[in-house]
Amino acid sequence: MARKVVIVGPAHPLRGGGMATFNERLARAFQENGDEVEIVTFSLQYPSFLFPGKSQYSDEPAPEGLRIKVLINSVNPISWLKTGNYIRKQKPDLVIFRYWLPFMGPALGTIARIIRSNNYSRILAITDNVVPHEKRPGDVPFTKYFLRSCHGFVTMSRSVQQELQYFEPTKPNLYLAHPLYDNFGAIETKAEACAALGLDPNYSYLLFFGFIRAYKGLDLLLQAMADARLQSRKDIKLIVAGEFYEDAAPYRKLIESNSLQDQLILRTDFIPNAEVRHYFCAADLVVQPYKHATQSGVTQVAYHFNKPMVVTNVGGLAELVPDGEVGYVVNPEPETIASAILDFYSSGKAETFREAIANYKQRFSWKHFVHEILQLATKV
Secondary structure (H helix, E strand, O other): OOOEEEEEOOOOOEOOOHHHHHHHHHHHHHHHOOOEEEEEEEEEOOOOOOOOOOOOEOOOOOOOOOOEEEEEEOOOHHHHHHHHHHHHHHOOOEEEEEEOOHHHHHHHHHHHHHHHOOOOOEEEEEEOOOOOOOOOOOHHHHHHHHHOOOOEEEEOOHHHHHHHHHHOOOOOEEEOOOOOOOOOOOOOOHHHHHHHHOOOOOOEEEEEEOOEOHHHOHHHHHHHHOOHHHHOOOOEEEEEEOOEOOOOHHHHHHHHHOOOHHHEEEEOOOOOHHHHHHHHHHOOEEEEOOOOOOOOHHHHHHHHOOOOEEEEOOOOHHHHOOEOOOEEEEOOOHHHHHHHHHHHHHHOOHHHHHHHHHHHHHHOOHHHHHHHHHHHHOOO
Protein backbone atom coordinates (compact mmCIF):
# COMPACT_ATOMS: atom_id res chain seq x y z
CA MET A 1 0.00 0.00 0.00
CA ALA A 2 1.37 3.40 -0.98
CA ARG A 3 2.13 5.74 1.91
CA LYS A 4 2.35 9.47 2.11
CA VAL A 5 5.83 10.44 3.32
CA VAL A 6 7.27 13.87 4.15
CA ILE A 7 11.02 14.38 4.65
CA VAL A 8 11.97 17.51 6.59
CA GLY A 9 15.52 18.72 6.09
CA PRO A 10 18.04 20.29 3.71
CA ALA A 11 17.38 19.94 -0.01
CA HIS A 12 17.60 22.02 -3.17
CA PRO A 13 17.97 25.01 -3.47
CA LEU A 14 20.26 24.69 -0.45
CA ARG A 15 23.86 23.62 -0.78
CA GLY A 16 23.30 21.06 1.92
CA GLY A 17 26.31 19.03 0.87
CA GLY A 18 25.91 15.40 1.79
CA MET A 19 22.72 15.99 3.76
CA ALA A 20 20.78 17.54 0.89
CA THR A 21 22.07 14.84 -1.44
CA PHE A 22 21.02 12.17 1.07
CA ASN A 23 17.51 13.58 1.53
CA GLU A 24 16.92 13.80 -2.21
CA ARG A 25 18.21 10.25 -2.74
CA LEU A 26 16.04 9.01 0.15
CA ALA A 27 13.00 10.62 -1.46
CA ARG A 28 13.73 8.76 -4.69
CA ALA A 29 14.07 5.51 -2.74
CA PHE A 30 10.60 6.00 -1.28
CA GLN A 31 9.29 6.77 -4.77
CA GLU A 32 10.87 3.54 -6.02
CA ASN A 33 8.98 1.81 -3.21
CA GLY A 34 5.71 3.19 -4.61
CA ASP A 35 5.19 5.87 -1.96
CA GLU A 36 4.17 9.51 -2.43
CA VAL A 37 6.97 11.77 -1.17
CA GLU A 38 7.53 15.46 -0.53
CA ILE A 39 10.61 17.17 0.92
CA VAL A 40 10.02 20.24 3.07
CA THR A 41 13.19 22.31 3.27
CA PHE A 42 14.53 25.66 4.42
CA SER A 43 14.18 29.11 2.97
CA LEU A 44 16.87 30.10 5.48
CA GLN A 45 18.95 27.41 7.13
CA TYR A 46 21.51 29.52 9.00
CA PRO A 47 21.74 33.24 9.77
CA SER A 48 24.71 34.61 7.82
CA PHE A 49 26.81 35.11 10.95
CA LEU A 50 26.54 31.38 11.74
CA PHE A 51 27.19 30.09 8.23
CA PRO A 52 30.88 29.24 7.68
CA GLY A 53 30.88 28.85 3.89
CA LYS A 54 30.57 31.23 0.96
CA SER A 55 26.93 30.58 0.05
CA GLN A 56 24.06 28.53 1.44
CA TYR A 57 22.38 28.24 -1.94
CA SER A 58 23.07 26.10 -4.98
CA ASP A 59 23.23 27.36 -8.54
CA GLU A 60 22.62 23.84 -9.88
CA PRO A 61 19.23 22.98 -11.42
CA ALA A 62 16.54 21.48 -9.20
CA PRO A 63 16.49 17.66 -9.16
CA GLU A 64 13.94 16.34 -11.61
CA GLY A 65 10.94 14.35 -10.45
CA LEU A 66 11.03 15.46 -6.79
CA ARG A 67 8.51 17.61 -4.94
CA ILE A 68 10.41 20.09 -2.78
CA LYS A 69 8.59 22.72 -0.74
CA VAL A 70 10.69 25.64 0.57
CA LEU A 71 9.14 26.76 3.87
CA ILE A 72 11.31 26.74 7.00
CA ASN A 73 13.15 29.77 8.29
CA SER A 74 15.25 28.47 11.16
CA VAL A 75 15.05 31.73 13.12
CA ASN A 76 11.47 32.78 12.36
CA PRO A 77 8.90 31.10 14.64
CA ILE A 78 6.04 32.20 12.37
CA SER A 79 7.49 30.00 9.63
CA TRP A 80 7.67 27.09 12.09
CA LEU A 81 3.93 27.43 12.74
CA LYS A 82 3.14 27.67 9.03
CA THR A 83 5.30 24.65 8.22
CA GLY A 84 3.85 22.54 11.01
CA ASN A 85 0.29 23.33 9.98
CA TYR A 86 1.06 22.74 6.30
CA ILE A 87 2.27 19.21 7.04
CA ARG A 88 -0.32 18.50 9.76
CA LYS A 89 -3.22 19.18 7.39
CA GLN A 90 -1.82 16.72 4.82
CA LYS A 91 -1.95 13.90 7.40
CA PRO A 92 1.10 12.07 6.03
CA ASP A 93 1.57 8.52 7.25
CA LEU A 94 5.21 9.17 8.03
CA VAL A 95 7.30 12.29 8.64
CA ILE A 96 11.09 11.91 8.70
CA PHE A 97 13.15 14.71 10.21
CA ARG A 98 16.90 15.07 9.70
CA TYR A 99 18.51 16.20 12.95
CA TRP A 100 22.16 17.16 12.96
CA LEU A 101 22.57 20.32 15.01
CA PRO A 102 21.01 21.56 18.30
CA PHE A 103 20.52 25.00 16.75
CA MET A 104 17.72 23.40 14.69
CA GLY A 105 16.05 21.93 17.78
CA PRO A 106 13.55 24.73 18.48
CA ALA A 107 12.39 25.00 14.86
CA LEU A 108 12.15 21.27 14.13
CA GLY A 109 10.79 20.40 17.57
CA THR A 110 7.99 22.95 17.20
CA ILE A 111 7.13 21.75 13.70
CA ALA A 112 7.02 18.13 14.87
CA ARG A 113 4.73 18.94 17.80
CA ILE A 114 2.26 20.69 15.52
CA ILE A 115 2.25 17.73 13.11
CA ARG A 116 1.67 15.28 15.98
CA SER A 117 -1.48 17.15 16.95
CA ASN A 118 -3.27 15.49 14.02
CA ASN A 119 -3.06 12.26 16.07
CA TYR A 120 -2.21 10.34 12.93
CA SER A 121 1.27 10.97 11.52
CA ARG A 122 4.24 9.00 12.85
CA ILE A 123 7.34 11.12 13.50
CA LEU A 124 10.80 9.57 13.04
CA ALA A 125 14.14 11.35 13.12
CA ILE A 126 17.34 10.37 11.38
CA THR A 127 19.79 11.65 13.98
CA ASP A 128 23.14 12.32 12.35
CA ASN A 129 24.41 13.78 15.61
CA VAL A 130 22.93 13.96 19.07
CA VAL A 131 26.02 15.42 20.75
CA PRO A 132 27.39 17.91 18.18
CA HIS A 133 30.99 18.01 16.90
CA GLU A 134 31.38 21.63 18.01
CA LYS A 135 29.69 22.37 21.32
CA ARG A 136 27.74 25.57 21.99
CA PRO A 137 25.47 26.92 24.77
CA GLY A 138 21.97 25.51 24.56
CA ASP A 139 22.97 22.19 22.99
CA VAL A 140 21.36 19.96 25.62
CA PRO A 141 17.99 21.73 26.08
CA PHE A 142 17.56 22.28 22.34
CA THR A 143 18.33 18.62 21.64
CA LYS A 144 15.97 17.41 24.35
CA TYR A 145 13.20 19.65 23.02
CA PHE A 146 13.48 18.13 19.56
CA LEU A 147 13.94 14.49 20.59
CA ARG A 148 10.88 14.60 22.85
CA SER A 149 8.74 15.53 19.86
CA CYS A 150 9.56 12.28 18.00
CA HIS A 151 8.11 8.78 18.17
CA GLY A 152 11.32 6.98 17.21
CA PHE A 153 14.81 7.34 15.78
CA VAL A 154 17.22 6.05 13.15
CA THR A 155 20.97 6.40 13.65
CA MET A 156 23.69 5.67 11.14
CA SER A 157 26.45 5.00 13.65
CA ARG A 158 26.60 2.96 16.85
CA SER A 159 28.16 5.86 18.75
CA VAL A 160 25.17 8.12 18.01
CA GLN A 161 22.84 5.29 19.01
CA GLN A 162 24.59 5.12 22.39
CA GLU A 163 24.33 8.90 22.85
CA LEU A 164 20.65 8.73 21.98
CA GLN A 165 20.06 6.25 24.79
CA TYR A 166 21.10 8.93 27.28
CA PHE A 167 18.43 11.34 26.04
CA GLU A 168 15.64 8.93 25.05
CA PRO A 169 16.19 5.51 26.65
CA THR A 170 12.64 4.21 26.15
CA LYS A 171 11.68 5.22 22.60
CA PRO A 172 12.36 2.80 19.72
CA ASN A 173 15.59 3.40 17.83
CA LEU A 174 17.27 1.58 14.98
CA TYR A 175 20.83 1.51 13.71
CA LEU A 176 21.06 1.43 9.91
CA ALA A 177 24.26 1.75 7.94
CA HIS A 178 24.44 4.79 5.68
CA PRO A 179 23.28 3.66 2.21
CA LEU A 180 25.43 3.85 -0.89
CA TYR A 181 25.68 7.18 -2.70
CA ASP A 182 24.93 5.90 -6.19
CA ASN A 183 23.66 9.18 -7.64
CA PHE A 184 26.88 10.87 -8.75
CA GLY A 185 27.11 9.18 -12.12
CA ALA A 186 28.89 6.20 -13.61
CA ILE A 187 32.46 5.19 -12.94
CA GLU A 188 34.92 6.64 -15.45
CA THR A 189 38.57 5.84 -16.10
CA LYS A 190 41.35 7.66 -14.28
CA ALA A 191 42.45 9.17 -17.60
CA GLU A 192 38.93 10.52 -18.25
CA ALA A 193 38.64 11.91 -14.73
CA CYS A 194 42.05 13.56 -14.84
CA ALA A 195 41.24 15.10 -18.22
CA ALA A 196 38.02 16.57 -16.78
CA LEU A 197 39.96 18.06 -13.85
CA GLY A 198 43.01 19.16 -15.80
CA LEU A 199 45.32 16.79 -13.92
CA ASP A 200 48.29 14.74 -15.09
CA PRO A 201 47.20 11.06 -15.05
CA ASN A 202 50.79 9.91 -14.52
CA TYR A 203 50.66 10.89 -10.83
CA SER A 204 49.14 8.85 -8.02
CA TYR A 205 46.40 10.80 -6.26
CA LEU A 206 45.05 10.73 -2.72
CA LEU A 207 41.71 12.42 -2.08
CA PHE A 208 40.43 14.41 0.89
CA PHE A 209 36.83 15.29 0.03
CA GLY A 210 34.16 17.43 1.65
CA PHE A 211 33.68 20.60 3.66
CA ILE A 212 36.84 21.45 5.60
CA ARG A 213 36.17 21.67 9.32
CA ALA A 214 38.49 21.17 12.29
CA TYR A 215 37.10 17.79 13.32
CA LYS A 216 37.77 16.32 9.87
CA GLY A 217 41.51 16.36 10.49
CA LEU A 218 42.90 17.83 7.28
CA ASP A 219 45.76 19.17 9.40
CA LEU A 220 46.65 15.57 10.35
CA LEU A 221 46.71 14.58 6.69
CA LEU A 222 48.88 17.57 5.76
CA GLN A 223 51.30 16.59 8.53
CA ALA A 224 51.26 13.04 7.15
CA MET A 225 52.16 14.42 3.72
CA ALA A 226 55.14 16.10 5.37
CA ASP A 227 56.40 12.71 6.61
CA ALA A 228 59.87 12.15 5.13
CA ARG A 229 58.75 8.81 3.70
CA LEU A 230 55.97 10.45 1.71
CA GLN A 231 58.08 13.47 0.80
CA SER A 232 60.46 11.10 -0.97
CA ARG A 233 57.60 9.84 -3.15
CA LYS A 234 57.41 12.55 -5.79
CA ASP A 235 54.76 10.58 -7.69
CA ILE A 236 52.09 10.96 -4.96
CA LYS A 237 49.90 14.05 -4.73
CA LEU A 238 46.99 14.92 -2.44
CA ILE A 239 43.80 16.43 -3.87
CA VAL A 240 41.92 18.56 -1.32
CA ALA A 241 38.43 18.99 -2.76
CA GLY A 242 35.97 20.96 -0.68
CA GLU A 243 35.13 24.39 0.64
CA PHE A 244 36.69 25.79 3.80
CA TYR A 245 34.07 26.00 6.54
CA GLU A 246 36.53 27.70 8.86
CA ASP A 247 39.59 29.93 8.67
CA ALA A 248 41.92 28.65 5.96
CA ALA A 249 44.97 30.49 7.32
CA PRO A 250 46.23 27.75 9.70
CA TYR A 251 46.08 25.19 6.89
CA ARG A 252 47.91 27.46 4.47
CA LYS A 253 50.57 28.12 7.12
CA LEU A 254 50.98 24.37 7.61
CA ILE A 255 51.37 23.89 3.85
CA GLU A 256 53.97 26.65 3.57
CA SER A 257 55.97 25.69 6.66
CA ASN A 258 56.31 22.12 5.37
CA SER A 259 56.86 23.12 1.72
CA LEU A 260 53.93 20.98 0.58
CA GLN A 261 52.83 23.14 -2.32
CA ASP A 262 54.10 20.75 -5.00
CA GLN A 263 52.44 17.77 -3.32
CA LEU A 264 48.95 19.27 -3.25
CA ILE A 265 46.09 19.99 -5.63
CA LEU A 266 43.83 22.50 -3.85
CA ARG A 267 40.27 22.70 -5.15
CA THR A 268 38.77 24.51 -2.17
CA ASP A 269 35.58 25.85 -3.69
CA PHE A 270 32.21 24.14 -3.40
CA ILE A 271 32.23 20.97 -5.54
CA PRO A 272 29.03 20.65 -7.62
CA ASN A 273 27.39 17.22 -7.75
CA ALA A 274 28.20 16.93 -11.45
CA GLU A 275 31.93 17.06 -10.69
CA VAL A 276 32.06 14.68 -7.73
CA ARG A 277 32.75 11.57 -9.80
CA HIS A 278 35.79 13.15 -11.43
CA TYR A 279 37.54 13.56 -8.08
CA PHE A 280 36.81 10.03 -6.89
CA CYS A 281 37.68 8.42 -10.20
CA ALA A 282 40.96 10.34 -10.43
CA ALA A 283 42.01 9.13 -6.97
CA ASP A 284 43.64 5.85 -6.03
CA LEU A 285 42.88 6.16 -2.32
CA VAL A 286 40.37 8.22 -0.30
CA VAL A 287 41.63 9.46 3.07
CA GLN A 288 39.31 10.43 5.95
CA PRO A 289 41.63 11.55 8.77
CA TYR A 290 38.84 12.61 11.14
CA LYS A 291 39.64 13.48 14.77
CA HIS A 292 36.12 12.54 15.81
CA ALA A 293 33.06 11.57 13.79
CA THR A 294 29.69 9.88 13.76
CA GLN A 295 29.37 8.63 10.19
CA SER A 296 30.51 10.02 6.87
CA GLY A 297 28.78 10.05 3.51
CA VAL A 298 32.23 10.26 1.90
CA THR A 299 32.68 6.57 2.71
CA GLN A 300 29.59 5.67 0.70
CA VAL A 301 30.68 7.78 -2.27
CA ALA A 302 34.04 6.01 -2.19
CA TYR A 303 32.29 2.63 -2.12
CA HIS A 304 30.18 3.54 -5.14
CA PHE A 305 33.33 4.32 -7.12
CA ASN A 306 35.17 1.23 -5.80
CA LYS A 307 37.83 3.29 -4.04
CA PRO A 308 39.87 1.94 -1.12
CA MET A 309 40.02 4.15 1.97
CA VAL A 310 42.11 5.16 4.93
CA VAL A 311 39.85 6.10 7.83
CA THR A 312 40.65 6.89 11.43
CA ASN A 313 39.34 4.77 14.27
CA VAL A 314 36.87 7.33 15.60
CA GLY A 315 33.08 7.34 15.89
CA GLY A 316 31.34 5.18 13.31
CA LEU A 317 33.96 5.33 10.53
CA ALA A 318 35.54 1.96 11.32
CA GLU A 319 32.11 0.27 11.39
CA LEU A 320 31.89 0.55 7.60
CA VAL A 321 35.52 -0.02 6.57
CA PRO A 322 36.84 -3.48 7.53
CA ASP A 323 40.54 -3.00 8.22
CA GLY A 324 42.76 -4.81 5.77
CA GLU A 325 39.85 -5.88 3.57
CA VAL A 326 38.72 -2.71 1.78
CA GLY A 327 41.22 -0.27 3.21
CA TYR A 328 42.88 0.79 6.45
CA VAL A 329 41.65 1.81 9.90
CA VAL A 330 44.32 3.78 11.75
CA ASN A 331 44.74 6.00 14.78
CA PRO A 332 44.20 9.73 14.12
CA GLU A 333 47.93 10.47 14.01
CA PRO A 334 50.05 11.73 11.11
CA GLU A 335 52.55 8.88 11.33
CA THR A 336 49.95 6.10 11.18
CA ILE A 337 48.10 7.83 8.34
CA ALA A 338 51.35 8.15 6.38
CA SER A 339 52.20 4.49 7.04
CA ALA A 340 48.85 3.33 5.66
CA ILE A 341 49.28 5.42 2.52
CA LEU A 342 52.76 4.05 1.96
CA ASP A 343 51.60 0.47 2.52
CA PHE A 344 48.86 0.94 -0.05
CA TYR A 345 51.30 1.99 -2.75
CA SER A 346 54.04 -0.50 -1.87
CA SER A 347 52.08 -3.66 -1.02
CA GLY A 348 50.14 -4.20 -4.25
CA LYS A 349 46.82 -4.40 -2.34
CA ALA A 350 44.95 -1.95 -4.55
CA GLU A 351 43.29 -4.51 -6.80
CA THR A 352 42.49 -6.85 -3.89
CA PHE A 353 40.79 -3.99 -2.07
CA ARG A 354 38.79 -2.99 -5.14
CA GLU A 355 37.53 -6.53 -5.66
CA ALA A 356 36.49 -6.77 -2.00
CA ILE A 357 34.71 -3.41 -2.22
CA ALA A 358 32.66 -4.56 -5.22
CA ASN A 359 31.21 -7.32 -3.03
CA TYR A 360 31.06 -5.53 0.32
CA LYS A 361 29.14 -2.50 -0.92
CA GLN A 362 26.14 -4.58 -1.97
CA ARG A 363 24.85 -4.52 1.62
CA PHE A 364 24.29 -0.75 1.55
CA SER A 365 21.11 -0.61 -0.52
CA TRP A 366 18.49 2.14 -0.35
CA LYS A 367 15.75 -0.49 -0.72
CA HIS A 368 16.84 -2.09 2.56
CA PHE A 369 17.12 1.32 4.25
CA VAL A 370 13.55 2.28 3.30
CA HIS A 371 12.18 -1.14 4.26
CA GLU A 372 13.68 -0.93 7.74
CA ILE A 373 12.43 2.62 8.30
CA LEU A 374 8.91 1.55 7.37
CA GLN A 375 9.15 -1.42 9.73
CA LEU A 376 10.22 0.91 12.54
CA ALA A 377 7.28 3.21 11.75
CA THR A 378 4.87 0.35 12.47
CA LYS A 379 6.28 0.03 16.00
CA VAL A 380 5.95 3.62 17.18
